[in-house]
Amino acid sequence: MHRLKISKTNQKLETRLRIALHAILLAFLVLATISAAIVAYFGSSELQDETLLSVALLVNTNQIGLQTNRSLYRHHDYDDGVHVWKISGDRGGAFWINKSISKGYHTINARDEFWRVYITADPESENRFAIVQKLNVKTNIALRSAMNTAVPLLGLFLLMPILISLIMRHSFSPLNKLGRKVGNSESLKLDMANREDIPVEVLPFVSSIESLLEKNAEYNHRQQRFIADAAHELRTPITALSLEVENLRKAKSPAVKEEREKLLLASISRLQRLVNQLLDLARAQSAEITNQAPVSLNDLLKTQIADIYALAESKDIEFIVENNDDVHVLDINNQLQHLVRNSLSNAIKFSPESSQIMISLLQLNNNALYSVTDSGPGVANEDLDRLHEPFYRPVEQSTDSGAGLGLAISHEIAQQLGGHLVFENLTTGGFRFSYTQSLCQNDSDRNHCSQ
Incomplete structure (x- = not known):
């Protein structure tokens, strides 16, 4: 039995789909991570201002106990936390903030860093406070958001080979069954009366294969018939040639010999004409x-x-x-x-x-x-x-x-x-x-x- 030789460049359809889906998922993972980081970065500005305003309201309503004069309140760690500083002239307060700064939001460059500052005042004591936070906290928020987005997708990316293999194996089982049926068939005909298990997308391909096999069977039948007819047509003049040669050999008189030579030449001419016609037909049927x-x-x-x-x-x-x-x-x-x-x-x-x-x-x-x-x-x-x-x-x-x-x-x-x-x-x-x-x-x- 002739087997199809598969080269190194041939790939299973399952492998191609797996590579394609992995590439799509990887691109989606990268885009989703970048998008989450960008959205979080720009959205964190508003979040940061709302956080500073919330702390300022707590300060104004005395809901935060101010214990020291240097860092009156610190929420979370030093790098990402919110600090409350009293604005004063001594070195114990926020000496790096101008005392004449107006109330509201400001971005200040101090201590080789950028800070987001909200200035508020106590309505009773008229003390002024600066609620501050490092501006780069937005970057940290964006990175955390990107990680939170990427980790689940990365897990899905690692599970994809198993999922794709299961889905492909189930989806292509009708095709594998059809392939085994065709491979085990000894005739050039597909008996596919029951097509419910074949995917709709594959039915045109199956129909084309059936049509091709029918044409091939018809062509083989014509070729066999042609060979049989050609053999029959060639046998008649060849038999006649044999008889003419035998008759010529038995001729005794010159007149009889001359007559039989004419018959022999006529038979040779008919055979030559038939062979030439067969060659003309072969050339006409050639696709070259x-x-x-x-x-x-x-x-x-x-x-x-x-x-x-x-x-x-x-x-x-x-x-x-x-x-x-x-x-x-x-x-x-x-x-x-x-x-x-x-x-x-x-x-x-x-x-x-x-x-x-x-x-x-x-x-x-x-x-x-x-x-x-x-x-x-x-x-x-x-x-x-x-x-x-x-x-x-x-x-x-x-x-x-x-x-x-x-x-x-x-x-x-x-x-x-x-x-x-x-x-x-x-x-x-x-x-x-x-x-x-x-x-x-x-x-x-x-x-x-x-x-």
């Missing part, structure tokens, strides 16, 4: 593009008529060109010449002697329309849709020496060139071969041509 260029369909038609004119003349058949517009289309691997030649040779083969073959080459909007109409018997209407199949010959043509590959080759060429091929019986009698293909987009520059 070795040559791509715009061509004049008018010039191509003239060349093919000249090459096949002797065959038409042998049956006294006349070519009549009704319309002959100068149109340019894209040609890939020089395939158009085979399509045109097949249409002409097919018309000659099934046209009665001393008849006419009508040829038309028209430009319709942005398309070139090429058609060949013969005076032959046509085919049954139910056979029209099968004429493009390799080796298919209608009942009316069962005695024909051809292999039934000409129209199949033309059909493959039309598909490769992005054209459209139509076969139809005329109500007045006869058979029409019609081919349509987009023109070159820019008639003034033949180097730019598209399908």
Whole structure:
């Protein structure tokens, strides 16, 4: 059994999701921490002023016992705490605060630090007090707020691998089950009648895989049928060659020998023609593009008529060109010449002697329309849709020496060139071969041509 080789660059979808979610969570953690620090920093200014005002109200209502003259009141530690200083001229008070400072909020630079100060006065004793706090307390508040935000997110970040693994394992269990089912299947078909367990997002992918497998099975069936038909078609001329060689070996008179040599050469010619048609069909079905260029369909038609004119003349058949517009289309691997030649040779083969073959080459909007109409018997209407199949010959043509590959080759060429091929019986009698293909987009520059 062929196993898929996984390189070092391949990653599980679970791993990719885990990395993506971790990156998102990490970015969220960083942004949330920074945002919390910024909000706390700017919000702490208002909080600090409210704290100073609250302490001032307590001082004015004598709800704080002032014990010393140096630091009358200190709330919390020295660095972050609120201090109450009496404003006086002696060195025991807040000597670094100007006695004439007005009541209210101030920011003062003293002792190599910035302080936030609120000045208040006792209405009874008219003593003035300074409620102070270091200004950098806002930074400490911001750092604490950032830490309080970051710690829970960091814990979640550390738990994410376990959570993601559990979620991914549960979510992808239907896909793993489907993968095991496909891997254990011996046929190119998915029997997925029950799809309730498959996620909705994956259903289009499953449908595409089913469609691809169906196309692959159909292609394999066509290939097997083609090989069987080709083997059958090759066996007949090879058998005939063997008989002709044996008959030639047994020939006794020069006249008989000459006659049997002609039959042998005819058999070799038929076999060579069949092999060439098989090669043409293989080239038409090939996706490899070795040559791509715009061509004049008018010039191509003239060349093919000249090459096949002797065959038409042998049956006294006349070519009549009704319309002959100068149109340019894209040609890939020089395939158009085979399509045109097949249409002409097919018309000659099934046209009665001393008849006419009508040829038309028209430009319709942005398309070139090429058609060949013969005076032959046509085919049954139910056979029209099968004429493009390799080796298919209608009942009316069962005695024909051809292999039934000409129209199949033309059909493959039309598909490769992005054209459209139509076969139809005329109500007045006869058979029409019609081919349509987009023109070159820019008639003034033949180097730019598209399908």
